[in-house]
Amino acid sequence: MKFIVSSSSLLKQLSGINGVITSNPVVPILENFLFEINDGILTVTASDLQTSMITELEVEAKESGSIAVPAKILLETLRNLPEQPVTFSIDEETYSIELSSDNGRYKLAGENATDFPKVPTVSDGYSVNMSTGVLGAAINNTIFATSNDELRPAMTGVYLNLSETNTTFVATDGHRLVRYRRVDIAADTDNTIIIPRKALNLLKASLPAENSNVTLEFNPANAFFKFDNVKLICRLIDERFPDYENVIPADNNNLMTIDRSEFLGSLRRISIYANKTTHQVRLKITGSELQISAEDLDFSNEANERLLCEHEGEDIEIGFNAKFLVEMLSNIDSDHVVLQLSAPNRAGLILPKDKNDNEDILMLVMPVMLSNYV
Structure with missing residues (x-):
């Protein structure tokens, strides 16, 4: 079996599905890509038994056939080849594969395609x-x-x-x-x-x-x-x-609206000074002011900042894991966010103030209990 393919086209398709392959697969054959050729179309499959990815590209081929090709060595070869046509010559009896390019020839040992696990199909779905x-x-x-x-x-x-x-x-x-x-x-x-x-x-x-x-x-x-x-x-x-x-609290009487990027920037700076185990930051909302603070008693580190916000409800002080807040705020597109709170020991909700008509997003974060209220 023989076929000719562009080195960069093949590399692009293989790189897209290579993430499926694990370094220590359950079955050694899963360290390979499954190559199948039919009517000038090369179908490549990568699998780890739980997840499989399949991609297709056109190649120059006169015959059909299949072979399992070692993924790592093939990818490294293609990554280091300039863009050019590459000819694959496969001996279907010994499963040896030879790649011919303008630069030279490369031989690698393939495996029998029939040993590659069958990919499940979705029927009656x-x-x-x-x-x-x-x-x-x-x-x-x-x-x-x-x-x-x-x-x-x-x-x-x-x-x-x-x-x-x-x-x-x-x-x-x-x-x-x-x-x-x-x-x-x-x-x-x-x-x-x-x-x-x-x-x-x-x-x-x-x-x-x-x-x-x-x-x-x-x-x-x-x-x-x-x-x-x-x-x-x-x-x-x-x-x-x-x-x-059932976890999402319904009666949140404390509403704080704040500029998302300002809040996020402040949290990133303050979290540097937080305890490295708990990542705890303290949010103290009084009137239209938010005070964000953190301390790490083990190293005598502390920091605090003040931000302006819009606030409805009573003054409140609550602790959160800064890593969680930063991740959530980083994944919201809105310029302003609303933080809905009810009590220092109950979950807080983060919602975007500006919403896309087709989407509704709600993020909930559990509080970290504050050791003392100042």
Whole structure:
């Protein structure tokens, strides 16, 4: 079997799906890309058994065939080759692969394609369409709040609640929660799924800059994303997601509206002086003034700043993890944000003041108990 392909085109496609491959796969064959040629189309698959990515590109080929190609050595070779046509010659009996370029020849050992695990298909599933821009926004707004705790697998992914009127994306790690709702994505029937973080990170990295359509098909076991010439199939997390609606406080009488970038800048500076374990910052709202302070008693470090804000309600003092606040504020586009509070021991809500008509975003953060009230 022989085919000719542009080195830069192949490198671009392989780089897009290479993130699936792990350094210590369950089965050694998964260190390879699966190359399949049919009618002049090269289909490349990368998999780690939980997640698979497939991409296609046109090549010059007179015959069909398949081979498993070592991913690492092939990528390193292509990265160091200038743009030029590369000829792949494959011996289907010994699985040896020879690359010929203007610079020289390179031989590497492939493996039998039949040993490569079969990629699952989604049959008897449901489907929903959305734009790559909307999917990218949903991932960016939620993925940072997922948990790393493998003992609570449901929280290591993003929960999707599809309904006939909207779609809600939710992520939580127990300390913070993000609910991102889109009214411009709707399904024919109500369904819920939990998509693993790794699959969403791979999607995020491979979504094209220009807006196009994404088709999401899913059944109880797998989800299948398709856009442009890329497909991603992932195994869904089969666990029960926490009842997040009950955690969101309803009676928040303290409302503070503040310039997002000023608040964010201040938090970044003040957090340098916070305790390195708790990252605790103290927010003290009195009238139309917010005082942000932090101290690290172990090193005698402390800092405080004052900002102007709009405030409705009683004066309040509350502690938060600065890392969580910084991450949340960094993922909001609005110029001003509203912080809704009820009591120093209850969760606070961060909402954008300016909203896109199609989206509704709510971020919740649990307080850090203050040791003393000054």
